[in-house]
Amino acid sequence: MVNPAGPSHRPGNPDRAMRQALFASVFIIASCGLVYELVAGTLSSYLLGDSVTQFSTVIGVYLFAMGAGSWASKYITSALVRRFIELELLVAISGGFSAALLFLAFAQIGYNGNVAFQAVLYLLVFIIGMLVGLEIPLVMRILEQSLSLKELVSRVLTFDYLGALAVSLAFPLLLVPHLGLMRTSLVFGLLNVLVALWAIHLFREQLQRPRLLLWQCLLVGLSLIAGLLFAEHLTRYSEEMLFEDRVIFSKTTRYQRIVLTQWHDDTRLFLNGNLQFSSRDEYRYHEALVHPALSAIKQPRNVLVLGGGDGLALREILKYPTIEHVTLVDLDREMTDIFKHNIRLSQLNAHAFSSPKVSVVTADAFVWLDQQKDFFDFIVVDFPDPTNFALGKLYSSSFYQLVAAHLSQHGLAVIQSTSPLYARQSYWCIVNTIQSVGLLTSPYHTLVPSFGEWGYVIASHQPYHPPQQIAVSGLRFMTPETLTTLFQFPLDMQAVPAEVNRLNNQKLVHYYEQEWHHQGP
C-alpha cells in the first residue's frame, strides 16, 4: 500500500466501506456548501433588501469563487487527505461563523455603510466559496484510485446533488424557522468538523501526526459549540447595535412606519426611520417650540396644532390656563390613538389627548386648512422634515398663505424648520418662504442633543417681541433669559440666500436632500 500522504501523490486504495463513508461525506459537504450560500444570500437580502439582486450577486460571487477553488485544487499536489481535513476545518470556521460575522459586521457598520458591509459580505462569500470549491475535486482525487472515472463522476456528483436537495428543502422548512440563520450556520460548521473527524478515522493509519489534526478538530468544534451557546446573546447584541434600543411598538400604517423604542428611561419615536423625539430631551424641543411664541400672546384662547400627533406640543400648550380650545390636525389616526391610549406614551404627553379642551381631527392639514374659516391665536406647525415632495408641499408658499389666512391679527405661528446648522439653506429657504406670503418672521434655534442644533420660525402679522416673562411655571429648560438668546445666530448658521419654496418648484426638497446628503447628523 502506498502512503496516501506520500510523494506518490496517490491516496491509498480505499476499500468499499471507506468509499461509502467518503460518499456520505460528499453528501454532507454538499449540504454545508449550499447552506453557507443560502445563509449569505438570505442575510444580505434581509439586511440590505432587494432579494433578487442580493441573491443573484451572492450566488454569482459564490459560484465564481467555487470555480476559482476547483481551479486552484490542481496546485495541491501532496498529502491530499491531510489537506482535505484541514480544508474541512477551514470551511467549518468560515462557514460556521459566517452568519454571526455578517450580523456583527452589519451592526458595527450600520445602515449607512452599505458599501463597507458589502465589501465584507463578498469577501467572506468568496473565501467560503473558494474553500468549498476545493472540496469536491480533492475528494474525487482521493477516490480516483479505486474507481473508474465514469463511476467516480457519477457517484460523487450524485451525492453532491442529493446533499443540495436535502438542504434546499430543509433550509426554508426546518432550519431557518427552528434554528435561525446564526445557529444554522454554526450547526453546519459542526458537520464539517464531523467530516474531518471521520476522515481522520478512516485514514488513521496513513496520516502522519493525526493527534495534531485531532486537536485542531477539537479546537474548531469547541469554538463552534461555544458560538451555539452564545448565539442568542450574539443575535440580541447585534440587533441592539442596529436599533440601539429595544423596539416596544412598531406599526406600518397607511401613511408611515411608526417605531417606538425604549432603552432604560429613554423612549424614542421614529417615523419612517427618522427620529422624531427622544424622551430624554424632547422637553427642550417642545418647550422651545411652544413657549417663545405662546408666552408672548396676550390671552391666547384658540390654538391650532398641525402635525404633532405625539401630543407633546399639546402638553406644553395646555399649561396656559387661558386657552379654551386646541384643535390638533394629524394625518394618521394610529399616531394620535397610541399616544392617547398607551400608558407610557400618554404619561409622556401628560394625558393631553384626554383634555376636554383638545379636539383631534384626522385629516390632511393642507386640505383641512383650505376648507376652514376659523382664526387662531396660536398655530403650531410641526411636520416631519421635507424629505419628499409630498412633505415639501407643507412647507410651500401656498401652505403658508393658508397659515396666514387663519392666524388672527395679533396671533403667532411657530414652524419647526429643520436644522439651521446641518441644513442651513433649507432653514433659510423656509424663512424666505414664510416671508414671501407677507408674514413677518423671527427665526430662532436651540440645541436638542438627540437632534443637534434645531431651528424654528415664529411668523406673525404684527412684529414679534420676545416675552419678558414666561407665563407658566414648571419648565425644565426655558427661562426668560435663555429665551432671548435663542434669536441670535452664530456665524455658521446665519442667513444664506435661498429661493422661495413653491408648489411648482419644490426647491426646499432639493436643498434638503443636498444638505443632509453631504453632511449627515
Added chain:
Amino acid sequence: MDRRTFLLGLALSPALMHCQRSTPTQFGGTLLGPNHMAGHQLRQADFPAFSSTQRTKVAIVGAGVSGMAAGWYLQKHQMDDVALLELEAEVGGNARSGKNTISAYPWGAHYLPLPNHDNVLLKQFLAETGAITANVDSHRPLYQERYLCFAPQERLFIHGQWQEGLRPDHGLGHRERAEIQAFEKQMQVFREATGRDNKPAFTIPLAASSHDPQFTMLDSITMAEYLHGQGWHSAPLHWYVNYACRDDYGMPHTSISAWAGIHYFASRRGQAANADTDQVLTWPQGNAWLTQQLANPQQDAIHTRQLVHAIQLEAHHVTVDVYDLTTQQTTRWIADHVIYASPLHTLPYVLRNDPSLTQAAQTIRHAPWLVANLSINQPDQLNGNLPLAWDNVLYDSAGLGYVVANHQDTQRYHDQLVLTYYRALAHSDEHQARQQLYAGTWTSLQTSIVQDLQKAHPELSQHILNMDIWRWGHAMTYPQPGFLTNQARQLLNHTHPQLHIAHTDAAGISIFEEAFAQGVRAAKNILGKNNHSTT
C-alpha cells in the same frame, strides 16, 4: 438542469413565487367618444323641417374654446343677444373632462403654457378667473400657485431609467448631447428673432408672426427635413422633435411643416413672477377648468344638445337650423351673424349655399387621437428611480405618455390615482389611422395601452381598477408644409359679411391660445360691423 441553475432557481424561489402571484387582475371600462350618431345624421341630412323660429343677434355654433371665447368677448362688450348652440350635453369640445370618485380628469386638452406678454386679452381673461392674481399688465404677472404645474413637472423613461425633463439626456453619447444643445440654441435664436416687418419671427397667435420670408420659407419643408438640412441626424434629437410634433399636432415630424415645428419651440416667451418660462398652467380636469370659467358668465346663452344642421346665408340675415336632440324638433334661429366654431369637416354638410367655402373646408386635415383615463391603486409602484411627475413620457413609445390627474392636489397621500394616457395615431396616412382607431375594440385598445406603459411599469396591469377610453376621430387639424400660405385656409379666415369662422381648424394649429384668439377675432369683426351700422 445543472447545479448552477438549480441553485439559482432555489435561491430565487421566493422572488419567483412573488412574480407568480402577479396574475393580471380584471378591470372594466367603457369606450367613449363624441356624439357619433350626430355625424351620421348630418351626412344623411336626416332632420325634420323647422317647427319654430327664434331670433338672436349672434348665433355661435359650437361651445368649445373658440365659440365660448367669442361669446365671452361679445358679452364683455355689451352684446348679450347671443345663442351658443352646442351639440353635446356638455360644453368644452376638445377641452372637456370627466370625473370619478378619485379625481376629475381631462378627455383632451390639459394645459396652457404661460401666455406671452403681448397676449393681453388672454392674460386679462386669466386675471378674471383668478389664475393671475396680480400685476397682469407687467412682464411677469403673479400666477395662482395652485394652478402652476407642481414640481416635478416632467420625467422621461429612457434606457431603462427615469430622467428629469423630456429632453433626452440619460445614456446619450457626447455627439448626441451636443446635437440637442445645438438645436436648443437655434430655437433660442428663433425665439428672440424679429423679421424685417418688426414682428416676432414666431409668436402666438401665429397670425401675428412675421411674414419675413427668411422664416416663412421654413413652411415649405417638413420638420424632419429641416433637422437633416442642419446636419442633425441623431436619433435622440429626432425622437425629441418628433415627440413634440406628435404631442402638439398629432402627426410625426415627417408630416409637419418646419415652420410649425419650430413655432412650438420658439413662440413661447411668457414669464411669471413665481414660475419659470417653461412651466405650464394645469388643473385636475385639464383645460376644462378654463372652459368652465368661460362658460360660467354666459350660462344663459348656452344651449346644449343642439345640433346645427343647416346654415343659409341670406341677404340681410342668416338662418341657422338646429335639431334639438332632446325634443327631436328643429328650430330655425334667425340671426344677424353666425360664428362657426365647430370642426370644419362638418361645414360642407351644414353650409348649403357657399361652394367656395365648402370646398376650402374640405381641404382641412385632421389627426385622430386616443385618450384613456386609468384609475389605479398603489401609486407608489409608479415611482421608480424618480418620483412620479405630472407628465410621464416613455422614450420610443407609440404613445405620448400619461399625465397624473391628481397631481395638482395639495393632499399628501393618495391611495388611488387617475392617469390620463395620450396617443396620437400619428400615421402619415390620416384615413388609415382613423380606420385603425375605429376598428379597435375596448379590449384591443386597452391591451395596447397597457403594453405600451408596461415598459416602464411592469406591474401596472395589476393595479388598474378601471380604464375608460375616448376615441377622437377628428381630434384636431395639423400644419402640413405649405399651411401658412394655403389658399383654402386664407379663404376660411377671410371676413364674410355674416359668417365668421372661429374654429382652430382655420387657424392651422390647435391650441388653447389660437382657439381663444380665433373666437375673439370673430367677435371683434361682428362688433366692428355693428358699431359701424349703429353710428
